Amino acid sequence: MTGTPTLTPAPQPLLIVDDLSVHRGAAKILDRVKLTVEKGETLALVGESGAGKSTIATALMGLLSGAKVEGHAELEGTGDLLSLPSKQLVKLRGQRISMIFQDAGAALNPAYTVGRQLISALRRNLGLSRRDARARAVDLFSSVGINDAEARLSAFPHQLSGGMQQRVMVAIALACNPDLLLADEPTSALDVTIQAQIVRLILSQTRARGASCIFVLHDLALASQSCDRIVVLYAGQVVECGPARDVLERHRHPYTRQLKSCVLEIGRQDLEAPEGTVPSHDSMPPGCRFATRCPRALPRCAAEMPPLTPASDDRDGASDHAFACWNPE
């Protein structure tokens, strides 16, 4: 994380997001978010509804409308995504970054066959001929586990199940061999057995291509199973980040504990519900945004904003575990 720049090991990260803020009217819905995505890694964004996970992904795609965006997002070899002219951004979206949404049914165009949508993405982004694009489309469909790929190309989205639609979305997102895939809760609308298929598919396909992935997730246990590093967001701020094990097993921020304590693993009977809710944007405390619910709050917490601080638990200084709290665990 940028909180510990000197500790970052040698290879250059794929993406460095620095002080990304997003305003909608008077509300600051993202507040100076910092995060780093290494090459080939999977990063999880976790946090409650409204924490700003989708806003980060949409801002990186340049698809945020009606909002004021500040800060930098350096994509290796390209420069600052947040200040690119829109024409270049469109090109970039086809070629280096792509996104998978929660609701594949809504993201696909109902008026065209899925084959036509995939083929036109291939032709537009890779400049392939119609024939080559079609051959490539069949390959892609097979690689995302769509049987009978030839026939499925001529299906309309509504003729496919939710799981199939999400496979099509994965195929379209991978069409241009992106360096960075943004997946915004791509499985939360799907049945559990289909969820497992899609998560594995996204991971295997990005790994096979050496691409990096930002995975927006609700489920901490699933994050631990599928991601290298985790960023925990609360009310638009990064409150803790680092390697998955550090964040989940050696967490320092009280909110990370709260999130973890709410995960209902099978057989668990001792659930204790946390108090309160996330403050609304018009009543955000000036200091730590978690202060209204935090069992460890000190007098200074509500007034002074805690900075992102490196966790000194690092075994050899190589980890980039950091947290923002005045009274960490």
Added chain:
Amino acid sequence: MTRTRSEPLRDKPAANTPVFELIDVEKTFQVPKPGRRFSRETVGLKALDGVRLRINDGASLALVGESGSGKSTLLRVLLGLDAPTDGRANYRGRPISDVRSKGTEFARDVALVYQDARGSLDPRMTVGALIAEPLRHFGIVSREEEPARVAQLLDRVGLPVDSAQRYPSGLSGGQVRRVAIARALASEPSVLVADEAVSGLDVSTQAQLLTLLRGLQQDMGLTLVFITHDLGVASYLCEKIAIMYLGRIVETGATNDVLAAPAHPYSAALRAAAPRFFEPLPEPLPGEIPSPLDLPKGCRFSTRCPSVKGDCRTRDPYLAQHGVGRSVACLHPLSDGEGLPLVSDADMSSPAAADIQNQTDTPLSRD
């Protein structure tokens, strides 16, 4: 396998009559023939197919299964909103359609929390008016006592008393669901039926609602029927579980027993797919859930089942007893012992498989 179940009906007939009993319930919808959306030709879609279930007073039952497996339809049958096309559906020993048509007692006793809590609440009414509505409809309290009862119900579901003046649009998702629960409790029901009442919520909001529901169930002795696709939620909230696949209950029993050692390969797959901290991602089940209009021959799970055998493609297993208090609809159930949910090598001559064949046509409720 011996039939070890006691015969409670003979001992104490009145006290042991289940709240709900479904005997071979079938529900067929007429839907347009696939590929012919504009013709009048229809085919029957069996949303429920031979469902047997009993729910005792004070029990908590989780209904689990993939979308389209028939959970909501089963709930609608319990509530009398859909009549079975075949079989019997009883409430305290009488046909649900009968009790529903005779007065408001059934509607008062069996309350529902909808899947879409926000959609079920009139946005033009205040929270107070929304909760007062069932109080008035069922004549629970006098007009003078209404505000106090509304306040009491709000408190019961953990909402501040001043929320009575607010409108649903100004409430968060978690708060809206609390209002829906308060409304359901207003008629002083003994049965609470909920369809995905906590899904799509944050873990912390979900935890708040689950502790609330568990408290209500324990304090008020409510009978709870809870649809969820989350096995963690099922195991926290419900003592019993019924796992559905394509219109059938494929396994049922005590939640802990079923989840500790699933006997049906589909239950085992659901169990394996549930996320667990730092475990490797499990090998997912292959394929999609088949269309209910085009069911596979034999066992309906045979197209995806990791332990499928030759006979599975020709013989359709019925729900039959499998150990104490458990039933499973599978020709080759996985070991239900303490061991791993291994694929059993049981062939057709194994005692378990033979037993199921013999029981194929024995309704569970009579064993």
